[in-house]
Amino acid sequence: KTHTKFAVRYSYARCFCFLRFVIPFAIAVAGWIYREDWIKRARNYLIFSWIFLSIGIFLGAWWAYKTLGWGGYWAWDPVENASLLPWLTASALIHGIMVEERRKSFKNLNFFLATVTFNLIVLAAFITRSGIISSVHAFAENPTGYAYLTLIAVASILAFAVWLKRRSYGGEIKLNNLSREMLILINILILLLSTLTILIGTLTPLLNPDISLHREYYDRLEIPLGTALVVVLGICAALNWIGDRKLFFRRSRTAIICGIVAGVAVYVAFRIDIASLGVGIFVFSLLNHLQDIRLRDLANRRKIGGYIVHIGIILLFIGVMGSWLYEESYNNVGMKVGDRIALGSIELEFLDMKLYEDPEKYTIASKINVYENGKFQGVLEPKQLFYKLNRQDRVVSTVEILSQPSKDIYIAMGGMIGHFEGAHFEVYIVPLISFVWIGSILMMIGGSYTLIPRILRK
DSSP: OHHHHHHHHHHHHHHHHHHHTHHHHHHHHHHHHTTOOOHHHHHHHHHHHHHHHHHHHHHHHHHHHHHSSSSOSOOOOHHHHHHHHHHHHHHHHHHHHHHHHHHSOOHHHHHHHHHHHHHHHHHHHHHHHHOOSOOSSSOSOOGGGGHHHHHHHHHHHHHHHHHHHHGGGGOOOOOOTTOHHHHHHHHHHHHHHHHHHHHHHHHHHHHOTTOOOOHHHHHHHHHHHHHHHHHHHHHHHTOOTTOOHHHHHHHHHHHHHHHHHHHHHHHHHHOOHHHHHHHHHHHHHHHHHHHHHHHSOTTOHHHHHHHHHHHHHHHHHHHHHHHHHSOEEEEEEEEETTOEEEETTEEEEEEEEEEEEOSSEEEEEEEEEEEETTEEEEEEOOEEEEEOGGGTTOEEEEEEEEEOSSEEEEEEEEEEETTTTEEEEEEEEEETHHHHHHHHHHHHHHHHHHHHHHHHHO
């Protein structure tokens, strides 16, 4: 029931933010038609919608991890991707309007981002409602879903017509070499490139049903792009708007040294090139953000909130890299009652298996002790639920997770062995998964913190 509530809240959060994203697009179109500053009017709606979309994505990932039993939280499913696409372009737009507000630049780019974000919201509704792309989250095939494609076409034509009529309003982009403005533009381009690669992967089965791009495609492209984004965020935190390089190196000196030391230490300890590079980059970026927060006026909630979001993103990427690249999976592990087996650095001892009955279902519960390096860590009780009456064929496995600061030990129960002699289990050791949840929560807190001064002024 708890997991069902998470699924419902995830759906509510997505639907709510989808509706709110219409407003920034409408304000942008009106602003360009009347040659008025639309940024200040749209900003609150944009950030508010971004926060709720972040909540929806977070709840969806949490629900998948706690419920589905495959040890992960993001499967690059088309409906999952559909919610991530507008989140990426909305993140780019938030950075773009900051530059337009401060430097009167990026006007054309921001109008483009507002249009693309709206169209991706509509595309997400199309993917979910039409059922044309196979997904565990999608509705059954429904011809009314195609109305969303008409809306995308109308919105695109309208936006292009407005831009064509008022293109002189957009002005030019003037950049200083290695300035904060330049790095924000690079940041936006990385987010757009990430959006494009995910969009291609999502729509490829629609264009050619014989081709289906799996996790390897996304991992090879998105992990390098995410790492590049973290690097840019770290540099940007120490750089001012005019691009003072001496100031940058003075502010970044400690972060650069600590990043190098941390990367070398990880390489010496584990001999893993990717991990050492990633740790060095994340330490550099994180320390630069903390350094800039220390130098800032803490009353500047907008700036501090933005940096909290950035720190959340850095922690999120640490968790993503750890859990994706270094997860240990043990599939269909057969154990009989009394067995004790070693899986990597842990040992599992199968203590007992019991059958419970209530009016709705039968429950088969296993009891497993977990040890690491010979030391007892905890007890896990994965279960299988067999529903009665008209749901006789419905079998649900419940996941049990032992959470530790550095990793999760994750077990889901599979089929039985004999008559209560034992069972098969899916076992996953997921490193650094806590950073995914902590980083996500920090992002939502930081986004909310930026809105406080505007709400108080009202």
